[in-house]
Amino acid sequence: MSKRFYLTTAIDYVNGEPHLGHAYEKVITDIIARTHRSLGQKVFYLTGLDEHGQKVQSAAKAEGKDPQVYCDEFAAIWEAFAGRLNLTHADFVRTSSARHKAFVQAVLQKLHENGHFYQAEYLGFYSARQETFLTEKDRREDGTFDPIYGDVTELVEHNYYFKLSEHQQWLIDHVETNPGFVQPETRRNEVLGFLKNNTLEDLCITRPKERLEWGIPLPFDEDYVTYVWFDALSNYASIPAALGDAAAAEPIGLDSRPDAPALxxxxxxxxxxxxLKFHAVYWPIMLKAMELPLPGQVLVHGWWQKDGQKMSKTTGNVVDPIAVIDEWGVDAFRYYVVRELDIGPDGNWTDESFQARYSAELANGLGNLVNRSLSMLNRYRGGTLEATSDELAADAEKWIAEAKGNYESHQIQAALVSVWGLVDRANRYVEQTAPFKLAKQEDQADQLNEVLYNLAECCRILAVLIWPVTPETAEKIFEQVGIDGSPADFAQAKWGGLAKGHTCNKPTPLFPRKDLEKK
Structure with a gap:
């Protein structure tokens, strides 16, 4: 069975409800997934939840709930959130599930037997808020710890450690010889800088059960549970293994299935x-110890601010993705976050810029083009194309090729710039040809037929081009243009798809104009 294109988001910690950053990451990943489907590949998109740890145990206890019940309630919220974003994920991983636990325990047993772990005493500082150990290097110049760590206590504790330090050089070599392994380039340089200027310290991978019960027990020492690294990060391989993928299951000693998806x-x-450090340093080393192949790429996005300030629930400076979707529609939300912010840098959400893009690019740009093109076709020709024409074919093919190249390299923002090149060209074509004037001149009937064809054909092609980003809108355009089937196949982005005699439907607004004065 041929390998599917397999991509993942990070899994989200169930100590709160979803926010803009979560939505952005899931939408990016969904657009990449849809792009590869559109280009003819089979795709498997995984997202999900990180459900173990001290914070969850404490929060559940504070509410008088069993941790599993607490996680189940949050999982329902997060799965509904994925639905509201119109994601096409194939599976939703939860680290409290039996299938995930089975993989993690098999990994821990294998690595223990192969000598990758050792037990040692820890003497130092611990942040309960961040669930992390701290060292003297974490102190600020005045000797205090950053307030993000909350109350920091001294701690003496025995734990198990994973030998990271012996893997440093081969990982440097791997990152240097595989330029695409970490992207964008700035993040690759950051990883190399870290690896070349620091000595990797061995990784504490457990917590004593007397302090943390809500975790996956070590199969070789019942007094400990595994902590975050071999639990959360392993989800990316645990689901392929649970489905029976030989490449993920067999090196760990788990059963594979011949009918399983190859992921x-x-x-x-x-x-x-x-x-970044967890995924570009810890995770590759963990995989090498497991004897599993490394992922093709770690693709790193930036953070969002709102109105130039860090988002904060305390100050009310937040963006609620669901509220935006309720008011403006999911496609407007998906479009804005990837058109406004390229993958890599940090971005700044402002309600004004959202409304400006909605108005200029969606309502007055794409929406107006489809509406007036099909309205004129219905008004002047009863919706039927009475001729074909290739007047805009060369322009369309140029923007199609640009968009495809950008989509293929996961340059989503650049792909949308290319697509709107065709939107703008078609809107200019309306102004240049003035079909509303041609309709009044009987001797221009043939010219009008050709103009109407060019506009309808541009609308059809645009539906295909926008489908990865705004799938609902793409499907509405196909329906209005009178096409059965889905715009989800990029091969349809080729001039000449509409035939003479084809009948289009009457349009309805794709992006209703808003009274922005009241916003």
Whole structure:
């Protein structure tokens, strides 16, 4: 069975409800997934939840709930959130599930037997808020710890450690010889800088059960649970293994199935910049110890601010993705976050810029083009194309080729710029040809027929080009143009798809104009 294009988001910690950053990462990943489907590949998109840890245990206890019940309630919220974003994920991983636990425990047992772990005493500082150990290097110049760590206590504790340090040089070599392994380039340089200027410290991978019960027990020492690294990061391989993918299951000693989807290794892990070290340093080393192939790429996005300030629930400076979707529609939300912010840098959400893009690019740009093109066709020709023409074919093919290249390289923002090149060209064509004037001149009937064809054909092609980003809108355009089937096949983005005699439907507004004065 041929390998599917397999991509993942980071899994989200169930200590709160989804926010803009979560939505952005999931939408990016969904657009890449839809792009590869559109280009003819089979795709498997994984997202999900990180459900273990001290914060979850404490929060559940505070509410008088069993941790599993607490996680189940949050999982329902997060799965509904994925639905509202119109994601096409194939699976939703939860780290409290039996299938994930089975993989993690098999990994821990294998690595223990192969000598990758050792037990040692830890003497130092611990942040309960961040669930992390701290060292003297984490102190600020005045000797204090950053307030993000909350109350920091001294701690003496025995734990198990994973030998990271012995893997440093081969990982440097891998990142240097595989330029695409970490992208964008700035993040690759960041990883190389870290690896070349620091000595990797071995990784603490457990917590004593007397302090943390809500976790996956070590199969070789019942007094400990595994902590975050071999639990959360392993999700990317645990689901392929659970489905029976031989490449993920067999090296760990688990059963494979001949009918299982071929997924591993992942083609892309889409993550935020704050967890780069975990995915570009810890995870590859863990995989090498597991004897699993490394992923193709770690693709790193930036963070959002609002109105030039860090988002904060306390100050009310937040963006609620669901509220935006309720008011403006899911396609407007999906379009804005990837048109406004390229993958890599940080971005700044303002309600004014959202409304400006909605008005200029969606309502007055694409929406107006489709509406007036099909309205004129229905008004002047009863909706039927009475001729074919290739007047805009060369322009269309240029923008199609540009958009395809940008989509293929996951340059989503650039792809949309290319697509709107065709939107703008078609709108200018309306002004240049003035079909509303041609309709009044009987001797211009043939010219009008050709103009109307060019406009309808541009609308059809645009539906195909926008489908990865705004799928609902693409499907509405296909329906209005009178095409059965789906715009989800990029091969349809070729001039001449509409035939003479084809009848289009009457349009309805794709992006209703808003009274922005009241906003």
């Amino acid at each position: 591993w290794p992942a083609d892309i892990h889409v993550i935020g910049k704050d967890i």
